[in-house]
Amino acid sequence: MRIRHGVPCCVGAVFAGDLPHRHGNGVFATETTEIQSVSVMEGDSVTLYIDDTEIQKRDNILWKYGAEKQIIAEISRNYELFYTHNGTDGRFRDRLKLDDQTGSLTITNITTEHAGDYKLEIRGVDLTTKTFNVSVYARLPVPVISSNSSQCSSSSSSSSNCSLVCSAVNVSHVTLSWYKGNSLLSSISVSDLSISLSLPLEVEYQDKNTYSCVLNNSFANQTRHLNITHLCHTCAAPPVSVSLIVLISAGSLLIVAAVGIFCICRKCRKLDREVRTGEEEITYAEPSFYKRNIQKSKAGEEDHVVYAPLTMRR
Numbered sequence: 001m002r003i004r005h006g007v008p009c010c011v012g013a014v015f016a017g018d019l020p021h022r023h024g025n026g027v028f029a030t031e032t033t034e035i036q037s038v039s040v041m042e043g044d045s046v047t048l049y050i051d052d053t054e055i056q057k058r059d060n061i062l063w064k065y066g067a068e069k070q071i072i073a074e075i076s077r078n079y080e081l082f083y084t085h086n087g088t089d090g091r092f093r094d095r096l097k098l099d100d101q102t103g104s105l106t107i108t109n110i111t112t113e114h115a116g117d118y119k120l121e122i123r124g125v126d127l128t129t130k131t132f133n134v135s136v137y138a139r140l141p142v143p144v145i146s147s148n149s150s151q152c153s154s155s156s157s158s159s160s161n162c163s164l165v166c167s168a169v170n171v172s173h174v175t176l177s178w179y180k181g182n183s184l185l186s187s188i189s190v191s192d193l194s195i196s197l198s199l200p201l202e203v204e205y206q207d208k209n210t211y212s213c214v215l216n217n218s219f220a221n222q223t224r225h226l227n228i229t230h231l232c233h234t235c236a237a238p239p240v241s242v243s244l245i246v247l248i249s250a251g252s253l254l255i256v257a258a259v260g261i262f263c264i265c266r267k268c269r270k271l272d273r274e275v276r277t278g279e280e281e282i283t284y285a286e287p288s289f290y291k292r293n294i295q296k297s298k299a300g301e302e303d304h305v306v307y308a309p310l311t312m313r314r
Contacts, residue, residue: 034129034130034131035130035131035133036130036131036132036133037132037133037135038132038133038134038135039134039135039137039218039219040110040134040135040136040137040219041136041137041139041219041220042110042111042112042136042137042138042139043109043110043111043139044109044110045106045107045108045109045110046106046107046110046134047104047105047106047107048063048104048105048106048107048118048120048132048134049102049104050102050103050104050120050122050130052102055102055103055122055124056124056125057077058077058078058124059077059103059122059123059124060074060075060076060077060078060122060123060124061073061074061075061103061120061121061122061123062074062120062121062123063098063105063118063119063120063121064118064119064120064121065087065092065116065117065118065119066116066117067117068088069119070085070087070088071085072084072085072087072092072096072105072118073085073096073098073105075098075100075103082098082100083098084096084097084098091113091114092107092114095107095108095109095110095114096108103120103122105118105120107134110134110136111136112136112138114134114136115134115135115136116133116134117131117132117133117134118131118132118134119131119132120132137173137217137218137219137220138171138172139220140168140171140174140215140216140217140220140221140222141168141169141170141171141215141222142215142222142223142224143166143167143168143176143213143214143215143222143223143224144166144167144168144224145164145165145166145213145224145226145231146164146165146167146231147162147163147164147165147231147232148163148164148165148200160204160205160232161202161203161204161205162202162203162204162205162228162231162232163200163201163202164200164201164202164203164226164231164232165198165199165200165201166178166198166199166201166213166224167196167197167198167199168196168197168215169196170194170195170196171190171194171195171196171197171215172190172191172192172193172194172195173190173191173192173217173218174189174190174197174215174216174217175187175188175189175215175216175217176188176189176197176198176199176213176214176215177199177213177214177215177216178199178201178211178212178213179211179212179213179214180209180210180211181209181210185201186199186201187199197215199213203226203228203232205228205232207228210225210226211225211226211228212224212225212226213226
């Protein structure tokens with residue numbers, strides 16, 4: 001165990017090595033490096049703490065980020081300076097908070113672009129370094145459960161099997177699992193790549209057990225519970241295809257049209273018969289003519305014409 005200033009230092013830490021450094025007074029000091037892993041969910045805040053035993057009142061503190069070791073925060077006791085930097089590409093703008101008393105660094109609203117190594121340098125009598133390896137996990141989506149009706153098969157007249165699929169898209173470093181109650185049924189995992197995962201499950205339509213699909217990583221989990229009656233339907237009667245429905249509809253329209261045409265034609269024939277039956281028959285009587293009496297004395301007397309009556313029958 002290394003003792004610094006009479007205080008046990010970094011108990012249980014992993015040391016990368018002790019390197020000699022020469023100070024201006026010609027005295028060598030040692031560099032002690034500790035590596036610590038930190039995991040955080042995207043959108044949250046994380047604080048990289050400094051142990052109170054690691055810092056003295058006159059120590060200067062530097063925070064560096066990435067392989068380029070760009071300075072993102074600094075406390076200079078000698079010059080009474082205290083400030084943070086946005087980074088060379090501005091990714092830390094309005095995200096860093098530095099505790100001027102303890103030297104701890106807080107990163108707010110963290111994203112995956114802030115993942116990586118953060119190196120702490122404490123410059124005093126000794127040069128002490130500490131590296132924080134920060135892993136940022138994207139927020140887990142809630143998995144989606146859907147039914148696969150194309151694989152629905154009837155096992156008997158009273159029960160049927162329902163094929164289900166639980167899926168999650170654009171995920172990495174996660175595990176997707178099916179649970180029956182608290183018992184694990186099946187699972188699938190993905191490590192590096194951001195891909196879509198799917199996990200099938202087959203249950204009986206009348207199954208009364210509780211099923212759930214869980215998406216989890218080492219930091220968090222999301223759960224979706226299965227509603228069997230909502231997603232699963234009996235397969236006793238196969239679904240009617242769209243083409244069959246269209247065919248039935250077209251046939252029905254043809255039948256209706258044919259009946260309509262038949263009724264119209266029948267009505268026309270009936271009206272034609274009634275018109276022919278209702279025509280009036282007219283019988284003309286033979287007219288009778290009388291010769292004019294030439295012996296009539298009166299020149300203005302007109303000829304007498306006798307008209308026979310007409311008989312009209314229907």
